[in-house]
Amino acid sequence: MWRKAEQKILQIKKAAGVEIIFLEGDKYYININQTISRNNAIINEKEIHSLERIEQIEGQIAKDIPLSIVLNGKGILLKKIVGPASNGLLQSVIPNANPDDFYYDLLEGENNNFIGIARRETINSIITELKQMGYKIISVSLGLSVLPNILPFIKQGMKNELESDSLLIQIDNNEITSFSVKDRVNNNKYQPREYLVANQYVKPANILSFAAAAGLFADDIRSANPMNAALLNEERKEYRSYRLFRFAVIGFLTSLFALLLINFFIYNHYFIKNRDLQTSSTFLSEQNQSFQQLSKDVKRKEKFLNQVGWTSMSRTSFYADRIAGLAPPELMFTNLQIYPARSNFLSDAAGNIFKKDTIALNGICGNPVDLSLFVNNLKILADFKTVTIKSYQYRSEIESGSFQMELITQ
Known part of the structure; x- marks a missing residue:
C-alpha cells in the first residue's frame, strides 16, 4: 500500500526533454520540449530550438522541472546489434574497452537491438554542469532509445521514417528497424512537416526531446537509470527524497493550516459568543444597578409612608366625627389637620417632617x-392618647378666644 502511495507522490506531472547534439569544436545544438501531463494526456507546452550553449538552458526552463537528457552527435556511438544482447556487449562493439570508462544505453526490440555508447566523463560533465545550474536530472539516454515512449502514439502513415536534427530513423510495425546519422546537423524547425503524436503536433527537430520528456511520466524514479550511472542514480535518489520531503512539508503545512483554520473558526465562534455575553452582562449589570437604585427609592418612599402612617387605613372621618360629636355649641372649629407638618426640622424626628398620629x-x-x-x-375617649391645649388667647373686647389643640391618637 505504501509503495502505491509513494508512486503516486513521486508521479511526475511536468517534465522537460532536452536533446543535446555534440558538434565539432566543443559546440552544441540543443532542442527542448516542456510538457505536462493533464487528464491522462501529454500536452506540449513549450518548444525551444537551436540553443548553442549549455548555459542558455538556464532561464528557458524552471529549476523545479525535472529534466530528461538525450545525447547525440559527435562522441556518441550508435550501432545496431545483430542477434540477442549478451553480457560482453560493450566489448563486442568496442574491443578491449574498459567498462569503467564508458556508459551504454541499450534499446531492445523484438527483432532489432540498438546500443548507444558514450564516455563517462562526457555524460558526467553534462550532468554536473546542469546540476550546478540548479536543475534536477532524472534520466539520461543515448541516441534513439527514447523513441519507443511515443512510437505507438504516432499517427499511422507518419512513422515509416522519422527525422530528427541528427538522425533518420526507419520504422516498421511500431519497431525501429534501422537508422542513419546525418552528415550535418540541420534544424528542422522551419519545415512545415510535423508528426501527430496522440493529439500533439511535434516538429522533427523536437521529436527526440518530446519523447524524452514523455518517458518521465511513466518512469519509476525509485529504480536505477538503465545506464546505471552512479552520478545519475544519486540525482534520482535526491529527487525522490526531495519529492517525499516536499510532500511531507506540504502535508504538514496543509494539516497545520487546516488545524489553524479550525481553531480560528472555533475561536471566532466563542469570541462572538463571549462578546455577546459581555454585552448582555454589561446591559444586565446596568439594569441591575438601575433596579437596585429603584429598589432603594421604593424602600425609601415606603419607609417614609410607613413613618408618616400613610400606609394604614385612614380614620380621618372617624376622628372628625368623634371630635365633632363632643364639641359644645359655643365652640366653633376653624381648622383640623391630620398629621400636621413639624415646625422644627432639627428635632429628634429629623427626617420625618410630619407629626405621626397627631x-x-x-x-x-x-x-x-x-x-x-x-x-x-376627649381625654375620656380611648381613641386619643393625649389631648393638649397648645394655646388659648382670650380677647375681652370681642368676648371670644382662639385656641390650638393637639390630639395624639392611639
Whole structure:
C-alpha cells in the first residue's frame, strides 16, 4: 500500500526533454520540449530550438522541472546489434574497452537491438554542469532509445521514417528497424512537416526531446537509470527524497493550516459568543444597578409612608366625627389637620417632617369652661392618647378666644 502511495507522490506531472547534439569544436545544438501531463494526456507546452550553449538552458526552463537528457552527435556511438544482447556487449562493439570508462544505453526490440555508447566523463560533465545550474536530472539516454515512449502514439502513415536534427530513423510495425546519422546537423524547425503524436503536433527537430520528456511520466524514479550511472542514480535518489520531503512539508503545512483554520473558526465562534455575553452582562449589570437604585427609592418612599402612617387605613372621618360629636355649641372649629407638618426640622424626628398620629385642631370658643369641658370629654375617649391645649388667647373686647389643640391618637 505504501509503495502505491509513494508512486503516486513521486508521479511526475511536468517534465522537460532536452536533446543535446555534440558538434565539432566543443559546440552544441540543443532542442527542448516542456510538457505536462493533464487528464491522462501529454500536452506540449513549450518548444525551444537551436540553443548553442549549455548555459542558455538556464532561464528557458524552471529549476523545479525535472529534466530528461538525450545525447547525440559527435562522441556518441550508435550501432545496431545483430542477434540477442549478451553480457560482453560493450566489448563486442568496442574491443578491449574498459567498462569503467564508458556508459551504454541499450534499446531492445523484438527483432532489432540498438546500443548507444558514450564516455563517462562526457555524460558526467553534462550532468554536473546542469546540476550546478540548479536543475534536477532524472534520466539520461543515448541516441534513439527514447523513441519507443511515443512510437505507438504516432499517427499511422507518419512513422515509416522519422527525422530528427541528427538522425533518420526507419520504422516498421511500431519497431525501429534501422537508422542513419546525418552528415550535418540541420534544424528542422522551419519545415512545415510535423508528426501527430496522440493529439500533439511535434516538429522533427523536437521529436527526440518530446519523447524524452514523455518517458518521465511513466518512469519509476525509485529504480536505477538503465545506464546505471552512479552520478545519475544519486540525482534520482535526491529527487525522490526531495519529492517525499516536499510532500511531507506540504502535508504538514496543509494539516497545520487546516488545524489553524479550525481553531480560528472555533475561536471566532466563542469570541462572538463571549462578546455577546459581555454585552448582555454589561446591559444586565446596568439594569441591575438601575433596579437596585429603584429598589432603594421604593424602600425609601415606603419607609417614609410607613413613618408618616400613610400606609394604614385612614380614620380621618372617624376622628372628625368623634371630635365633632363632643364639641359644645359655643365652640366653633376653624381648622383640623391630620398629621400636621413639624415646625422644627432639627428635632429628634429629623427626617420625618410630619407629626405621626397627631391631629392639630384650631377653633374659637368664648367660654374657657366649655373648652375645658370639651378637652376633658376627649381625654375620656380611648381613641386619643393625649389631648393638649397648645394655646388659648382670650380677647375681652370681642368676648371670644382662639385656641390650638393637639390630639395624639392611639
